Amino acid sequence: MNINETFPSKYLKSHDLKGQAVPVTIEGVSVEELGEGDEKTTKPVLYFQGKEKGLALNKTNAKMIAESYGDETDDWAGKPLEVYPDKTPFRGEIVDCIRVRVPAPVASEGQGAVGF
Numbered sequence: 001m002n003i004n005e006t007f008p009s010k011y012l013k014s015h016d017l018k019g020q021a022v023p024v025t026i027e028g029v030s031v032e033e034l035g036e037g038d039e040k041t042t043k044p045v046l047y048f049q050g051k052e053k054g055l056a057l058n059k060t061n062a063k064m065i066a067e068s069y070g071d072e073t074d075d076w077a078g079k080p081l082e083v084y085p086d087k088t089p090f091r092g093e094i095v096d097c098i099r100v101r102v103p104a105p106v107a108s109e110g111q112g113a114v115g116f
Contacts, residue, residue, distance in 0.1 A: 011045070012053040014085045014096035021084035023103065024048040029057075029073040044073065048081075055083065061100045068102040 011034075027047045034043055034056055044062060045054040055061070069076050079102075086099045 010053065012051075012055045012083070012098060014098050016053065017083065017085045017098065019085060021082050023080065023082050024051060026076045026079045026081055028077050030054075032056075046076075055098060055100075061098070064100050065102070 025048060027049045029044050029046050031042055032045045032054075033040060034045075035041055044057045046057055046061075046065075047054045057065075065076060065081065069079050082101050082103050083098055084101070086097050087094050088097045089095075090097075
């Protein structure tokens, strides 16, 4: 029994990515209440085309998306994104997290292709 599957979540968690980067297309963003009791907070949640779970955005991920697609979340719909598992310091521990990045544009044949 996998303990992460014992407590299903409406929101995307690092273990859902199974160690892989996943290309997605943004469907939209909604503001939702997360947590319970004193931990309750309101955050933007990013949803993806063809995916059930949304990604509750933290400030780091929201700024990464806004850097490429602008501050208006309504303009993010239809834009490509990649979500990937990572680690981050949190309250003195190193914990699993999800990060986002905008995929690099694919160079046309003969145009801008760079070799290393």
